[in-house]
Amino acid sequence: MPLTLSDLGKAVLDTHYAVRGPIVARAQELERAGRKVIYCNIGNPQALGQKPLSYVRQTLALTEWPELIAAAPEAFPPDILARAKAILSESKYGLGAYSDSKGLKFIREAIAEFIHERDSDKTLEVNADPEHIFLTDGASKGVQAALRLLIASDHDGIMIPTPQYPLYSATITLYGGVQVGYHLDEASGWSLSRRMLDEAYLSARGAGVKVKAICVINPGNPTGSVLSRDNIAMVIDFAKEHGLSILADEVYQENIYGKNDRFVSFARILAELGQKEVSLFSFHSCSKGYLGECGQRGGYMEVRNLPAEILAQITKLQSISLCANLPGQILVYLMVRPPRLGEASFDLFQREKAAVLDGLKRRAIMLAEGLNSIPGYSCQPITGAMYAFPTIVIPEGRTDEEYCLALLERTGICVVSGSGFGQVKGTAHFRTTILPPIDQIEEVVRKIREFHLSWK
Amino acid sequence: MPLTLSDLGKAVLDTHYAVRGPIVARAQELERAGRKVIYCNIGNPQALGQKPLSYVRQTLALTEWPELIAAAPEAFPPDILARAKAILSESKYGLGAYSDSKGLKFIREAIAEFIHERDSDKTLEVNADPEHIFLTDGASKGVQAALRLLIASDHDGIMIPTPQYPLYSATITLYGGVQVGYHLDEASGWSLSRRMLDEAYLSARGAGVKVKAICVINPGNPTGSVLSRDNIAMVIDFAKEHGLSILADEVYQENIYGKNDRFVSFARILAELGQKEVSLFSFHSCSKGYLGECGQRGGYMEVRNLPAEILAQITKLQSISLCANLPGQILVYLMVRPPRLGEASFDLFQREKAAVLDGLKRRAIMLAEGLNSIPGYSCQPITGAMYAFPTIVIPEGRTDEEYCLALLERTGICVVSGSGFGQVKGTAHFRTTILPPIDQIEEVVRKIREFHLSWK
Numbered sequence: 001m002p003l004t005l006s007d008l009g010k011a012v013l014d015t016h017y018a019v020r021g022p023i024v025a026r027a028q029e030l031e032r033a034g035r036k037v038i039y040c041n042i043g044n045p046q047a048l049g050q051k052p053l054s055y056v057r058q059t060l061a062l063t064e065w066p067e068l069i070a071a072a073p074e075a076f077p078p079d080i081l082a083r084a085k086a087i088l089s090e091s092k093y094g095l096g097a098y099s100d101s102k103g104l105k106f107i108r109e110a111i112a113e114f115i116h117e118r119d120s121d122k123t124l125e126v127n128a129d130p131e132h133i134f135l136t137d138g139a140s141k142g143v144q145a146a147l148r149l150l151i152a153s154d155h156d157g158i159m160i161p162t163p164q165y166p167l168y169s170a171t172i173t174l175y176g177g178v179q180v181g182y183h184l185d186e187a188s189g190w191s192l193s194r195r196m197l198d199e200a201y202l203s204a205r206g207a208g209v210k211v212k213a214i215c216v217i218n219p220g221n222p223t224g225s226v227l228s229r230d231n232i233a234m235v236i237d238f239a240k241e242h243g244l245s246i247l248a249d250e251v252y253q254e255n256i257y258g259k260n261d262r263f264v265s266f267a268r269i270l271a272e273l274g275q276k277e278v279s280l281f282s283f284h285s286c287s288k289g290y291l292g293e294c295g296q297r298g299g300y301m302e303v304r305n306l307p308a309e310i311l312a313q314i315t316k317l318q319s320i321s322l323c324a325n326l327p328g329q330i331l332v333y334l335m336v337r338p339p340r341l342g343e344a345s346f347d348l349f350q351r352e353k354a355a356v357l358d359g360l361k362r363r364a365i366m367l368a369e370g371l372n373s374i375p376g377y378s379c380q381p382i383t384g385a386m387y388a389f390p391t392i393v394i395p396e397g398r399t400d401e402e403y404c405l406a407l408l409e410r411t412g413i414c415v416v417s418g419s420g421f422g423q424v425k426g427t428a429h430f431r432t433t434i435l436p437p438i439d440q441i442e443e444v445v446r447k448i449r450e451f452h453l454s455w456k
Numbered sequence: 457m458p459l460t461l462s463d464l465g466k467a468v469l470d471t472h473y474a475v476r477g478p479i480v481a482r483a484q485e486l487e488r489a490g491r492k493v494i495y496c497n498i499g500n501p502q503a504l505g506q507k508p509l510s511y512v513r514q515t516l517a518l519t520e521w522p523e524l525i526a527a528a529p530e531a532f533p534p535d536i537l538a539r540a541k542a543i544l545s546e547s548k549y550g551l552g553a554y555s556d557s558k559g560l561k562f563i564r565e566a567i568a569e570f571i572h573e574r575d576s577d578k579t580l581e582v583n584a585d586p587e588h589i590f591l592t593d594g595a596s597k598g599v600q601a602a603l604r605l606l607i608a609s610d611h612d613g614i615m616i617p618t619p620q621y622p623l624y625s626a627t628i629t630l631y632g633g634v635q636v637g638y639h640l641d642e643a644s645g646w647s648l649s650r651r652m653l654d655e656a657y658l659s660a661r662g663a664g665v666k667v668k669a670i671c672v673i674n675p676g677n678p679t680g681s682v683l684s685r686d687n688i689a690m691v692i693d694f695a696k697e698h699g700l701s702i703l704a705d706e707v708y709q710e711n712i713y714g715k716n717d718r719f720v721s722f723a724r725i726l727a728e729l730g731q732k733e734v735s736l737f738s739f740h741s742c743s744k745g746y747l748g749e750c751g752q753r754g755g756y757m758e759v760r761n762l763p764a765e766i767l768a769q770i771t772k773l774q775s776i777s778l779c780a781n782l783p784g785q786i787l788v789y790l791m792v793r794p795p796r797l798g799e800a801s802f803d804l805f806q807r808e809k810a811a812v813l814d815g816l817k818r819r820a821i822m823l824a825e826g827l828n829s830i831p832g833y834s835c836q837p838i839t840g841a842m843y844a845f846p847t848i849v850i851p852e853g854r855t856d857e858e859y860c861l862a863l864l865e866r867t868g869i870c871v872v873s874g875s876g877f878g879q880v881k882g883t884a885h886f887r888t889t890i891l892p893p894i895d896q897i898e899e900v901v902r903k904i905r906e907f908h909l910s911w912k
Binding site: 001002003004005007008009010012013015016017019020028042044045046047052054057058060061062064065067068071072074075092093094095096097098099101137138140141144148149150151152153167170171174212243245276277278279287292293294295296297305306307309310313316317319320321322323324325326327328 | 457458459460461463464465466468469471472473475476498500501502503508510513514516517518520521523524527528530531548549550551552553554555556557593594596597600604605606607608609623626627630668699701732733734735743748749750751752753761762763765766769772773775776777778779780781782783784
């Protein structure tokens with residue numbers, strides 16, 4: 001007998017991943033049938049016209065085929081040629097050999113410097129240790145590594161925001177753990193409150209769940225909100241009180257649009273508080289920010305307050321699949337070491353970076369305003385990340401899945417229903433990216449409005 | 457309290473991965489202290505001097521930075537320029553966007569054609585379906601995907617060869633399954649017998665284990681042996697009889713050195729037998745063969761005799777980490793579509809490929825002969841893959857771990873002890889790659905001999 005569903009485990013069968021679920025499958029069917037589809041389901045900037053940054057791709061081209069350095073030097077700025085030579089020499093064997101399980105050491109050193117520079121100021125030095133850094137195939141693989149470590153039994157719970165990014169719910173289910181959802185307060189810009197955390201924690205404990213960790217996504221996915229310093233300190237206090245580890249998903253740290261917002265890392269606040277009791281796993285990625293290099297799967301995990309024997313366990317688990325892909329590792333290096341003032345590539349880098357970030361900011365504002373102008377829609381300001389997660393009023397008895405599917409059929413716009421991310425019972429939402437080109441955003445809003453006013 | 461070992465699950469703690477274990481850690485320490493180390497612990501050809509093939513790296517450079525096609529066309533052969541343009545056009549968004557969870561469709565189509573061409577002859581057409589192919593970050597991730605699907609409870613057993621590649625033992629432990637080892641017969645060139653399979657199966661059943669699948673590594677790692685057509689048909693019969701799935705690790709399919717050996721795929725024999733009852737997962741990789749592109753993490757899994765609902769489950773699990781890295785996907789495409797007769801790159805491709813494969817063959821013969829000339833050593837002919845796994849006679853009361861560690865300390869040669877792969881009780885082995893450059897192989901053998909004759 002060939003394998004059947006009854007041979008599979010409950011954990012596999014129960015796992016759901018909405019961002020690429022049935023709505024997306026239907027969108028692909030429509031596209032194959034000749035319909036135009038606007039994919040707003042996934043933060044995939046280059047699929048919606050964002051250009052890669054020149055310095056990144058020039059360096060990757062040279063490291064893929066080092067003979068180009070001699071064969072076509074005139075095609076590259078001098079700093080890029082020098083950079084490629086340095087990378088090839090530091091990496092020893094180029095892109096074709098397995099690296100250490102943790103990733104190439106010079107890249108981990110560069111990441112540690114990047115964190116130090118990002119998080120230190122006159123009042124405080126925040127140091128990072130290259131031995132506490134692990135290169136991963138995108139941030140998703142880092143999150144999975146941390147959850148693998150933490151979920152030891154089917155009573156182990158992981159706190160995740162509601163709404164959340166489905167990587168978390170899917171992985172917790174797959175690894176046999178318990179999702180412990182804590183609500184974000186939509187009315188106050190998706191803010192995080194101690195009361196909500198306590199409620200979720202106590203209710204899980206009451207149900208016999210051993211809560212092991214809390215995941216925080218900052219800037220928020222799908223909410224688009226940015227946490228304040230005090231909010232982060234509150235989470236750290238909460239974790240300390242209950243002996244939890246923190247998973248800080250900080251992949252949107254460059255994507256801040258609010259005038260009064262800035263990104264503050266969990267590492268920084270941990271250092272400010274002198275907190276040595278709370279273990280931290282933080283994640284970064286080349287897929288978001290201004291690079292948007294989703295396809296190349298570069299990312300890293302930095303950990304704090306973990307004893308050497310736990311680091312050894314992480315290294316052991318990473319070693320089973322040998323190492324993160326080398327082009328992705330190089331990409332992480334380029335992300336944390338962009339061209340510097342005085343280098344030939346600096347001006348172009350600045351212009352390209354600003355164009356991407358300004359474009360995202362304009363679209364964030366435009367989309368939130370546009371959605372808010374639709375009767376029955378309410379969208380919090382998009383102050384960070386790449387998404388809007390509006391509340392929608394829909395006819396009684398209908399679901400947001402039905403709404404999103406109908407929207408797709410009618411308009412070709414592909415968004416993901418709120419149920420895939422989690423939401424307060426009785427409410428309806430969807431997540432859309434802010435990524436369509438600026439001239440398409442107006443069209444998207446217009447089509448959504450027309451659809452919404454007529455759908456029953 | 458920071459996380460401690462007591463917070464971790466038994467599965468994580470029990471997992472071992474010898475290829476990058478304590479011996480390798482010690483080798484790295486010695487190297488940092490200035491000692492010369494020859495790494496024979498891992499099949500990492502480019503770290504031991506193997507050059508990447510030109511057509512591969514040229515195409516990857518162009519797809520990383522497409523402006524090169526216009527900026528430096530004279531640096532590339534015309535067929536490579538055309539190929540890069542075609543890849544960029546087929547992939548739609550280049551390397552920077554997430555692809556479908558299964559991988560880019562044109563690449564899956566090319567893989568299906570490759571399998572058809574590899575496995576068909578005048579007597580039989582072997583077709584492959586692009587929808588049954590999944591691109592993965594190296595073959596390891598494919599194997600893990602299949603095992604994830606199959607291990608549904610802690611009574612589920614997976615048959616693996618003894619000796620095996622530790623990816624299998626580590627992943628089965630991590631996923632909470634049971635390893636069911638079946639012995640290969642060293643004396644007859646590590647051959648596989650029905651009797652050994654039956655013994656292992658019955659003994660597992662007797663212990664209450666539900667056997668779900670059998671893994672076969674062909675050509676063998678660490679054994680270096682190549683399975684015959686009849687051996688493969690026997691495994692398929694065995695799997696049919698007991699309702700098992702087959703995992704066929706075929707990453708060394710291009711690495712065949714024996715005069716009378718050739719690679720036969722499980723897909724081919726499944727088709728020959730007209731067998732539709734046995735589910736097959738087969739794995740291939742860009743890390744081995746003549747490419748040796750370990751760092752770029754390209755691979756694929758092809759499945760047969762699986763119903764649509766199981767395919768959907770695999771796609772769902774793959775989608776949680778979005779997609780395999782795109783440079784690795786392109787590399788798989790280049791592996792299955794090398795330059796063809798009449799294209800400008802063909803001659804150089806042929807020369808480079810032959811140089812790699814001839815070099816490996818010479819080293820396989822030299823190393824086996826060299827090891828067999830050491831008193832107390834017995835090494836089966838290395839007819840495939842990249843490894844030797846000699847039996848060694850060591851003083852009573854000593855272990856092969858101690859032997860390998862002492863060999864490292866004394867000579868700088870880093871090999872992995874047989875205990876990491878599994879072996880008949882009371883025997884001692886180690887695994888060494890055949891990868892050191894040809895002039896170093898003699899030195900390696902000489903040093904091993906001197907060490908062996910003096911170690912007590």
